[in-house]
Amino acid sequence: MDSFPAFFPLAGRKVVIAGSGEAAEAKARLFDGSPATLVRLDGHAAYLPGSYSGAAFAFIASSDEVFVQAAAGAARAARVLVNVVDRPELCDFNTPAVIDRGQVVAAVGTGGGAPVLATMLRNDIEAQVPEGTGRVAALLAKFQTEVRKTLPALHERRAFLRDAVMGEAAAAAREGDMDRAGQLFREALAKGGARKGVVRFIAGKGPADLLTLRALRALGSADVLVLDGDVEPEVLKMARRDAERLDADGADAPHLIQLAREGRQIVRLITHPVDPALVHALTQAEVAVEVLPVAT
Template sequence: MDSFPAYFPLAGRKVVIAGSGEPAEAKARLFEDSPATVVRLEGPEAFAADAYRNAVLVFVGDADEAFVQAAVAAARAAGALVNVVDRPALCDFNTPAIIDRGQVVAAVGTGGSAPVMATLLRNAIEAQVPEGVGRVAALLARFQDEVRRALPVLHERRAFLRAAVRGPAAEAALAGDMARAETLLRDALADGEARAGGVKLLSADGPVELLSLRAARALGTADVVVIDAAADPEVVRLARRDVERLSGDEAAPDHLTALAREGRQIVWLHAGPVAPATLEALAGAGVTVDTLPIAEPDGRRP
């Protein structure tokens, strides 16, 4: 990872854009619907350090090189983080290609080295992200404390939220009916039905490019990942960094059964056949065992 992506909260924060013309206007358009206070600076006013004081981000864009250098010096004197349009060497951070869905924001960056590539990737991802997904995130944010109180155990809370983002409440939010979405989510939380865990088997011989979308999603949302020693490291990297991990030797049937009965979703990355005796023991204990497809059903790569 050559650069670290980070998100800056904008509510109540100050963003400064120094310069004129299309470079500055393009940066200003990024913040049109944001809760930030955007300050525009042109001419000599951009050369005073006080103008940048307490700014969370500063963007400098202008065709005049002398203006750029003076504005950057003033912003740095104020201790601000600076991005200079089309001048990576002067930047403290780079502006990624952004997918804006309100409370859901995705970004693709190339460290300033290939912005055209970032834009192409952004367009491909944007087509897969529904317009209303930000409303789903806003719904979950409003219920965050309520969900935590009702489901204090982390894996139970994750199981509920996994179901919620694919359930009727999310569908109502996507359609823009937030009142119905809130009612449905509150009803689902009140129902409190048991959430069954299970074991999903995934052949992890690699290569990672052949993994189906279903397999990648299951791995990314698992509560527990069992990792055989010979599993492809690139496949293993798809698991969350904070997920509970077990080695193949630690995957005793009684332990997996106990985890599944707690509602845990377990993905077993196996590099070779799982012992039939283990599968029989899990089935005998009533644990659901599924095999995740490696490739998409029609044979295409995801």
């Protein structure tokens, strides 16, 4: 790891942008809607250390070398971290490509050396993160203390939360209905650690970028993976690393039914058409079944 990523809380913090032009405006747009206090500097004020006093960090954006050197020197004299736009050799930190979903923030950095690549990767990730994801994070944060009290055992709490981000409460939050989301979350929490098992069939032949968002979430929350022998390795990488893995030959209908009745979240990664007899046996046993197609 060449750079260490870190997230700075912005509430009550001061951020300085020194300079003018499109590069300075682009940095300012990064903070649209944020709780930070944004201070814009130009001219002589940018040369004074006092202008940067108390700032969390500063951006210097100018094509004027004298301005850049003087402003960066003033900011550092005030003991403020500095980013000089398009001058990685003068930066204390680099600005990543940011996916902003409110309380959910993701970032892609390339050490300042390949911003176009970072932007392309950001776009790929952004497509997988729905607009309402931040509201789901806000919902979980609201109930964090209550969840800990209700489910003191770590493994039960993690299992509940994995189900919650896939459940009806999270769906309501993503749609913006926070009152209903809260009601559904309380109802789920009242049931405690009780889980309803499910078997989800997902195409494992690849390529991985054809997986739907729902399939990716299922892989991320699976307790058990049942695999055909020729599953695409890139698809398998999307699953939880600590999920139990079973060979398809050793996981017949009775075994899957037993696991589901234990409340396990099972993903059956298939490289051949779904076996109708298996689906019939599961549904006859009242096991929830989902078949998640690939994107087209």
